[in-house]
Amino acid sequence: MIPTSLPYRRVSVLLAIMAMSALAMFIQLIRVQFGPYAPVFSTWIEAAEDTEAEIEPVRGLIYDRDGDLLATNVPMYYLEVEVFQLTQASRKQIAAVLARTLVLPYEDLYHQLTADWGSLGQYRIRLTREVNGGERWPITIDQVAADVLKGFLLDPEAPDLSGLKPVPAPKREYPASALAGHVLGFVNQEGKGYFGIEGFYDNWLGGKAITVERGFIPPEARIQPDTPAGVNLVLTLDLDIQQMIDDILRKAMEDSGSEAGQIIVMDPRNGEILGMAILPSLDPNNYEPWLAELGVEAEDLETEEDELVINPAVGGQFEPGSTFKILTMAAAIDAGVIEPDDLFIDRGVIEVGGVKIRNWNGGAWGPQTMVGCLQHSLNVCLAYVASEKLGAAPFYEYLTAFGMGRVTGIDLSGEVSGQMRTPRHPEWTQADLGTNSFGQGISVTPVQLIAAIGAVANEGVMVQPHIVRAVVGPEGAYWPKPTTLGRPISAESARTITEMLAESVEGEARYAQVNGYEIAGKTGTAQIPTESGYDERWTIASFIGWGPVSDPRFVVLVRLDKPESSPWGSVVAAPVFSEVAERLVAMLEIPPDSVREQITAGN
Amino acid sequence: MKKRQKQAFKITPWRSHLRVTSRTVLTAIVLLIFGGLYLAVNARVAGSGRSVLIMQMERAELQRQISELTATLAELTTPERMLERALELGFRPAELGDIEYVVVAEYVPEDPFVAPKPPNSTTEREGGLSPAYTETLGDWISRLVSQGSERRQ
Numbered sequence: 112m113i114p115t116s117l118p119y120r121r122v123s124v125l126l127a128i129m130a131m132s133a134l135a136m137f138i139q140l141i142r143v144q145f146g147p148y149a150p151v152f153s154t155w156i157e158a159a160e161d162t163e164a165e166i167e168p169v170r171g172l173i174y175d176r177d178g179d180l181l182a183t184n185v186p187m188y189y190l191e192v193e194v195f196q197l198t199q200a201s202r203k204q205i206a207a208v209l210a211r212t213l214v215l216p217y218e219d220l221y222h223q224l225t226a227d228w229g230s231l232g233q234y235r236i237r238l239t240r241e242v243n244g245g246e247r248w249p250i251t252i253d254q255v256a257a258d259v260l261k262g263f264l265l266d267p268e269a270p271d272l273s274g275l276k277p278v279p280a281p282k283r284e285y286p287a288s289a290l291a292g293h294v295l296g297f298v299n300q301e302g303k304g305y306f307g308i309e310g311f312y313d314n315w316l317g318g319k320a321i322t323v324e325r326g327f328i329p330p331e332a333r334i335q336p337d338t339p340a341g342v343n344l345v346l347t348l349d350l351d352i353q354q355m356i357d358d359i360l361r362k363a364m365e366d367s368g369s370e371a372g373q374i375i376v377m378d379p380r381n382g383e384i385l386g387m388a389i390l391p392s393l394d395p396n397n398y399e400p401w402l403a404e405l406g407v408e409a410e411d412l413e414t415e416e417d418e419l420v421i422n423p424a425v426g427g428q429f430e431p432g433s434t435f436k437i438l439t440m441a442a443a444i445d446a447g448v449i450e451p452d453d454l455f456i457d458r459g460v461i462e463v464g465g466v467k468i469r470n471w472n473g474g475a476w477g478p479q480t481m482v483g484c485l486q487h488s489l490n491v492c493l494a495y496v497a498s499e500k501l502g503a504a505p506f507y508e509y510l511t512a513f514g515m516g517r518v519t520g521i522d523l524s525g526e527v528s529g530q531m532r533t534p535r536h537p538e539w540t541q542a543d544l545g546t547n548s549f550g551q552g553i554s555v556t557p558v559q560l561i562a563a564i565g566a567v568a569n570e571g572v573m574v575q576p577h578i579v580r581a582v583v584g585p586e587g588a589y590w591p592k593p594t595t596l597g598r599p600i601s602a603e604s605a606r607t608i609t610e611m612l613a614e615s616v617e618g619e620a621r622y623a624q625v626n627g628y629e630i631a632g633k634t635g636t637a638q639i640p641t642e643s644g645y646d647e648r649w650t651i652a653s654f655i656g657w658g659p660v661s662d663p664r665f666v667v668l669v670r671l672d673k674p675e676s677s678p679w680g681s682v683v684a685a686p687v688f689s690e691v692a693e694r695l696v697a698m699l700e701i702p703p704d705s706v707r708e709q710i711t712a713g714n
Numbered sequence: 715m716k717k718r719q720k721q722a723f724k725i726t727p728w729r730s731h732l733r734v735t736s737r738t739v740l741t742a743i744v745l746l747i748f749g750g751l752y753l754a755v756n757a758r759v760a761g762s763g764r765s766v767l768i769m770q771m772e773r774a775e776l777q778r779q780i781s782e783l784t785a786t787l788a789e790l791t792t793p794e795r796m797l798e799r800a801l802e803l804g805f806r807p808a809e810l811g812d813i814e815y816v817v818v819a820e821y822v823p824e825d826p827f828v829a830p831k832p833p834n835s836t837t838e839r840e841g842g843l844s845p846a847y848t849e850t851l852g853d854w855i856s857r858l859v860s861q862g863s864e865r866r867q
Contacts, residue, residue, distance in 0.1 A: 139851045146854075171832055178827040180788035186778040198860060254782045279778055286788035318832075337834035345829050354793035583829040626810060697808055702815040710817055 168318035169281065171341035173295065173308060175350040176385075176580055182295055182309070182395075185284040188257040188277035190238040190250050194228045196274035204270040208263070212256060215240055237278075252277065283309075289392035291353050293422040294346075294384075294523065294578065297395035305412055306421040308344065308578060309395075310524035315582070316341040345581040347383035352376060355694050356388040359687060360669075364390055367652075367683045368675030373424055373557055374691060375668045379565040379657060381593040382574035384521075385665065387424055425526040428554040429670075432637025433471075433488045433680070434564070434655045435550030437612065439497050440485060441567055442509035445604035448500040451481050451611050461491045461498075463545025468494045471636065486615035488634065490549040497548030498541070506544060507533040510553075512599035513563040514573065519596070521558050521576045529555040550637060560655065561668045562596070567609060568631070568657040568666050570602040613660045623656055623685035625692045627703030632656020632688065634680035639673075649673040654684035658692060664701055667691050777833070 173182035190209070197205075202224040210217035219241065228236055239247040252260070257277040263269040283298040296307025304313035318341030356374040364372045376386040393401050402412070443449045459475030461468050470476065470490050476483070484492035497506050510516070516531035531553050532539040546552040555563075558576055566573035575594040582589045600608075612631035616623055623632050635653035638645040652674050657666040669684045669691065677683050695701075702710070723730050789795070797807075 135851055142851070142854060169832070172829070174827065174829050176827060178829070179791070179793075180784065183781065183785050183788065185781050185785045198857075254778065279774070281781075284785050286785055287792045287794075290792070290794070339834055340832035343829040343832050345827060351793050354797070580826075581829065583831060585831055585834075587831070588828050693810060694807070697810065697813060703810075706815045713817070 165320045165322050166338045167302065167320050168338040169340040170283065170298065170302065170304075171316040171318065171343045173316075174343065174345045175348045175353070176346060177349065177351075178345075179350040180286055181291065181346065181348075181350070183284050183286065184281045186254055186257070186279045187251045187282040188253075188279050190252065191276045191278045192224065192236050192238060193274050193276060194234050194236060197224060198271065198273055201271045201273040201275070205272050205275050208260075208270050208272065209238070209250070212259070213250065213252065215250070251280075251282075283395075285395045287350065288396055289394040290350070290357055291348060291387065292393035292395045293389040293424070294348065294387050295395055296421070296524065297393075297398045299412060306524055308346070308523065311522050312342075312344060312579070316344065318342070339585050342582050342584040344579055345583065346578050347378075347385060347580045348387070348578065349385050349698070352386040352695065352698055353388065355698065356386045356691055357390075357392075359690050359694075360388045360390055363669075363671060363683070363687045366676065367671055369652075369671040369673060369683070371423070371672040373668070373670045374687070375424055375557055375561050376691070376695065377561050377565055377576055377666045379568040379574070379663050379666045382562070382565065382576045383580065383593075384576055384578050387578075389422065389424055393421070421525055422523055424557045425521055425523050426556065428527060428529050428556055429651055430553065430637045430640060431550040431555050431560055432635040432651065432653065433490075433550055434560065434633050434635035434653055434668075435553070435555075436485060436488065436493050436548070437564055437567060437608065437633050437655070438510065438513050438515075439493050439501075439506070439548045440481065440611070441600050441604060441608045442506060443496045443501045444481075444607050445509070445571075445600035446501055446505055449481055449496060451607060453481050455479050455481070455484060455492045455495060457484075457489055457491050459491065461494050461545070463494050463498045464541025464543070466542035466545060468545050468549075482611045482614050485611055485633065486618040493548045494545040498544050503534050503541070503544045506548070507531075509599060510547075512597055513566065514559055514596060514599075515553065515555060515563070519558055519562045519576055520594070521562075522578050523558075526558070527556060529553075529559050550635065557668055557670060561666055563599075564655050564657070564668075565666050566597075566599055567605050568663040569605070571598050571600040571605040572602075573597050573599055609657075609660055609663075612656075616656070621685075622681065623654055623688045623692075625658065625689055625696065627705065628658050628692070628696055628701075629660040629704055630656055630658040630692060631660050632685075634685055636678060636680045650678040652678065652680040652682075652684045654680050654688040656688050656692070659696075659701060659704055659707070661704065661707070664699055665692070665695050667695070 170184055172180065172184070175181055192205070202221065206217050206220040206224055209215055209220050220238065223236070223238055228234065238250045240250050242248050257279075260272065260275065260277050263272050264275065281302075283302075285292070285295060285297075294307050296305055296309035296311075298304045298309055302317065304310050304316060309316065318339060321338045356376060360372045360374045363369070372388075372390050374386065374388045375384065377384050440449075444451070456478050457470070457476040459470060459473065468490055471488060476487055476489055476492075479487065479489065479492060481492075481496075483489075484496075501509075510531060511533070516528055516533075518526045518528045520526075531547075532543055543552050562573060562576050565576070573596040575596050577591070577593070579591065582591070609631045612633055613629050616630055616632050623634075624630060632655060635651075635655070637651040637653065639649050639651060640646075649672075651670060651672050653668065653670045655666070655668045657663045667688055669687045671683055671687070674683045696703075701707075
């Protein structure tokens, strides 16, 4: 009996195994078709009907001129939940873990985890938190928190977080925080860049999205083409200089009680902006509160972008005051209508177009050379030079050549052109000629002013200020060449006015001097126009200077708004310039004049 | 000839049965071979596809880690932090009087910094594979069992 039944048993066992396998396959098929994941498959099938997907490239990085990273992308994670993976224990433990680690209300999280999402046709949800005003924003966590959660998910001893999935997404990060924040601008949650470099080069940095065919099941996971990332940018900024001017400006504002301030450092030879400090600062990592102060909602940025003055260096107009006298005097020297040693008898008042113009102190300074006029910053003298020696037409032609009334074209978004009325303007009067000559009744942006003065420092050649030094794409690096905006005055005139200003610094602006280096520059104390005339209390104190005079390597503009300690540029702004210039010569490795002379003589 | 064949099949009908059976079996074997080959190829394609997905995810994860580390490094080396650390170590910013300039013959200044080329963006399936695809029958049964035991508790 045994020998005959053995094959039968074997066959029975084999058949049983085959039947069980078939049954298992059958159950799995039924489960997939009709089980709890059936709606998930339906959703995927619907999604698969749209077989193309747009893939956004990684946003390009921003570096300073020495390779320090200014803007990068870091991962952040959304917390998503696969609803059918949740168990009763995991619902409680996910809510408990997140409530504790992220300091969020447990009830709110638990409510989201226990809601009947399936009836709404949602099988994968993104956890949210309530923000001000009852709005709900997705919960986001950083890499460290995500690593902890991933560890919990893999550890059987850890709290049961079944169903929870940290889903990565890129986030823009600015390692230096608020340093150069106004220059960089920021990127919103949708990945669009606003203001500064991020706004100006948004299309380049953001790259071009590509459309790919989607594969939903492993056999379709063909190797899709990788999206080329946006270009990387190398800026002209030097982060060390940026930090230095930021620190000095912060201290100067504290000492003078100023409301706001700016320091811009530019290389006059090529227009490279080496530093641009603007206070109050903007932290691009946390721009929402800053926008709220301006009364703008983050969602309304698109519509209100053009209205906002985000970077006052390019978008904030002001009446420059006496720093503008450099341009008036440069124009007159270049036109050949005056010489540095020409005498002017200052009687304390001059009438131009029916308007009486007086000096800053209301006094009469008697006989003065043109150097004396600049040294003592005499409004009367400059009004005389513009109205009686130069004349309206040449004066405005020179100002136009210096770029007044039009944008410089700097590669920062939000630049405005300033305002200048010329004799062609119907509202222009002869009185404008008198006031414009000493920087009143005309508005400029700080970048416009530094570009124009840069021409005087650079032997009469005006170079376009710019922020981007190199653009690096997949094909290689591109180094834009400096753009010459024109030659408003001759090299000889530029040297003459530079010598006059170097001499004048030794007088009125002695606080701006730097030991061992000859510096040229001019103070400015501008009144602030209001709807009912000029503000009687507040001023804008400024200083613009460059050096070393024999081979200018930097132009520095210092501007302090509404200083409390003293209204005068010579008192509050000139010492700030001196401090900046003293640090600059060390950082840019510029030897003192005596050493440079020795080197030149040696050569 | 045909007549003889017919007669032969009439005398021994099992011959025709054998012929039909052998043809059927042969067809079944051919079909099985083709089916098996098809299954094997598909299984390999699915396996490779899965490997590609896993590698894509691993590459994306590595790129995220690199980004995070790069940002951390950049934060740690900002001028503010470096200055703080230098001051802690007893250094101070150089003043004009401290600096001595030396003429170095044939000094070649440092080349300007060139940023690295931007890397390609990694294509990654959003949120990874759904458990609808990855949950095996065993996973499902164990999940049912654990849910059942939870309910009893």
